[in-house]
Amino acid sequence: MTVSLRERRRQQTARDIQLATLELAVEQGLENVTTEEIAAAAGISTRTFFNYYVNKESAAIGAPPAFGEADKTALREGRGALRDDLKRFLDKHIKILADDDNIVRMVGTVLRSNEKARGILDGFLMMERETLTECLAGRVADVQTAAALASMCTDSIGRAIFLWETGDAATLSAALDIVWAGTLHAAGLMVVPSD
């Protein structure tokens, strides 16, 4: 087995804490929940809570799925049209998010009102964007171009989640399709010197 008993328990406790945090946060707003309440709900001591997460905002966010290694390789070495490879890449990722869409929704709720949580997620996204930029750097030569593309990608995912959360799209994948169409259209407007 790849994971020891200890490791599995640790994962489980981390997830228990996250779920306890999110449920309390959705009910009362994260700012009105104390670490003591969270610890009690998760069946651990306050001190142990802080052994898992440095603060309640981190507990709410947990460990978001990173871009898959295989998907990144596919993107780096892809030979299709760039925009199609990118869309495929994002589709893969949004499907992973969809596996835990209940958590995505609760995290979204927290993010809407909690600045600290936004900052924490932002830090994570910044790193993801960075790795994405590196993936693209080989295909587009210019770093600024790669960075712009990477931003378009993470932004599209963010807007797709938002669209789905507000009920304007039935699924995350459908939301991404809508958002992506807008992104492509916007790109077209930036290129063609017309209004």
Next chain:
Amino acid sequence: MTVSLRERRRQQTARDIQLATLELAVEQGLENVTTEEIAAAAGISTRTFFNYYVNKESAAIGAPPAFGEADKTALREGRGALRDDLKRFLDKHIKILADDDNIVRMVGTVLRSNEKARGILDGFLMMERETLTECLAGRVADVQTAAALASMCTDSIGRAIFLWETGDAATLSAALDIVWAGTLHAAGLMVVPSD
């Protein structure tokens, strides 16, 4: 006069606090600075510090310049090529930032290591992006397209600041030119189905 003595003093104190915060933060890192130190450096009591800012991260960020009303109107009613109007809009804004480039630099330092500060700024940028989306909504009809364009704009400013901070561009305006070229190039790649 448009501002009373009281109002002017308030602005001055707010700025004094921000500068005290940033200077201490650049020296020691914001996490290693206590509100007590900041208050002492700004010549006020700790309690008064919290009358001005809800926390030290907000004090460090202060009140970033918003997009100008006139510039937004110009963008909304512009009749030139969209991408040129956008570039003009961003040029205007980056010039305003350049007026306080010492503060921009210090804030950048803080943002690099402080998650909470990033979240606070992110909330501000989110609102700015929202107003920008509304400005563009009249010109492009589709909301998703407008949102994508707005994201490209705020992202470009962010990357320009980063480029300038790392010394890869002499001025903020020059940095924006470089970043913008990358953004346009990226847009081109998204449109033309080639690699």
Next chain:
DNA sequence: CAAAACCTTGCACAGTCTGCAATGTTTACG
């Protein structure tokens, strides 16, 4: 099975942030 590694917990303590009440300063206006 014993030692190493890791986990949980309590406790003490430094720091953050709010509400409240006292006191002083500025503004508005009769």
Next chain:
DNA sequence: CGTAAACATTGCAGACTGTGCAAGGTTTTG
């Protein structure tokens, strides 16, 4: 001008956050 209302500053008490440390328990390793 002078007074009442509005606002600013401060201290203090108190709830909450987050860390270091040490004690005691469980899992892993060989």
